[in-house]
Amino acid sequence: MSQWLTLFQKELLEMWRNFKWIWVPITFILLGVSEPLTSYYLPQIIDSLGDLPKGAVVEIPLPTAPEVLIQGLSQYTTIGVLIIVLSTMGIIAAERKSGVAAMILVKPVSYFSFVTAKWAGGLLLLWLSLFIGYFATWYYTGILFDWVPIGEFFQSYLLYGLWLTIVLTLTVFFSAALLTPGIAGFISLTVVFVFTIVTGALSNWIEWSPSQLTNYANEVLMSSGVPEDTLPASLLSIASITILLWFSVVIFRKKELAN
Structure with a gap:
């Protein structure tokens, strides 16, 4: 356990040196603040642009509070996913490529501790950044x-966080399997994109799909209730x-032993 904590602390320190503890939360905050501000001041923004006929009045109905939250959360399924992949794609691949991983594993360090400590560091950064931005x-x-009830806020936060955790873990998997961070990130984005498209097209048949968690979070905000398929999808x-995560450890171990 002490070995794992040491590796975990090393990962947190490494993310601090790479400024991930600064730019990732700030980006999530900017994404979170932009939607309610834009929705509220949109008529004034359009009016200030000019080029409108004389006497024209801009009347845009204001969205409801749950709709604004849903629009804000949608930012994390697009730009948020991109940020997660970009900040995680080199979490293992970069250290393998530079030889740092080999230097660490020469010591009595288990492959399981090495991979899971890095995953846990990325997970902490993800959930903290998502909470700050969504709050x-x-x-x-x-x-x-x-005001949207705080209970619905936390329920939707947990569902979105669970989906983004899958994205994070998938990126860690490809980072462990591949030597080039860029390729790992590209494949991760492609898999997430294809999986989301297929789930959306077949939503009536695969209601337990993990990517449905974003839709269930939206339903929590709109209907003030948890959809019945939320639990199976979460499990x-x-x-x-x-x-x-298990395959990440197995593949990483085989790659390092082969080298």
């Missing part, structure tokens, strides 16, 4: 529109994360 969305939505997501 900013919730706060400004409450100030400018109306399947946890199982997928566990399997991907």
Whole structure:
């Protein structure tokens, strides 16, 4: 356990040196704040641009508070996913390529501790950044529109966080399997994109799909209730994360032993 904690602390320090503890939360905050501010001030923004006929009045109905939160969360399924992949794609591949991983593993360090400590560091950064960014969305939505119950905020936060954890774990898997961070990131984005498209097209048949968690989070905000398929989708997501993490360790161990 002490070995794992040492590796975990090393990963947290490495992320601090790479400024991930600064730019990732700040980016999530900017994503979170932009949606309620844009939705509220959109008529004024359009009016300030000019080029409107004389006497024209811009009347855009304001969205409801849950709709603003849903629009804010949608930022994390697009730009947020990209940020996660970019910040994680070299988490193992970069150290393998530079030889740092080999230097660490020469010591009595288990492959399981090495991979899971890095995954846990990325996980902590992800959940903290998502919470700060989404809390900013919730706060400004409450100030400018109306307050969404805090219980619904946390329920939707957990569901989105679980989906983004799959994205993170998938990126760690390809980072462990491949030597080039760029290729690992590209394949991760491609897999997430294809999986999301297929799930959206076949949503009536694969309601337990992990990517459905984003839709269930939206339904929590709109209907103030948890959809019945949320639990099976969540359990399947946890199982997928566990399997991907296990394969990450196995593949990383085979790659290093082969070298």
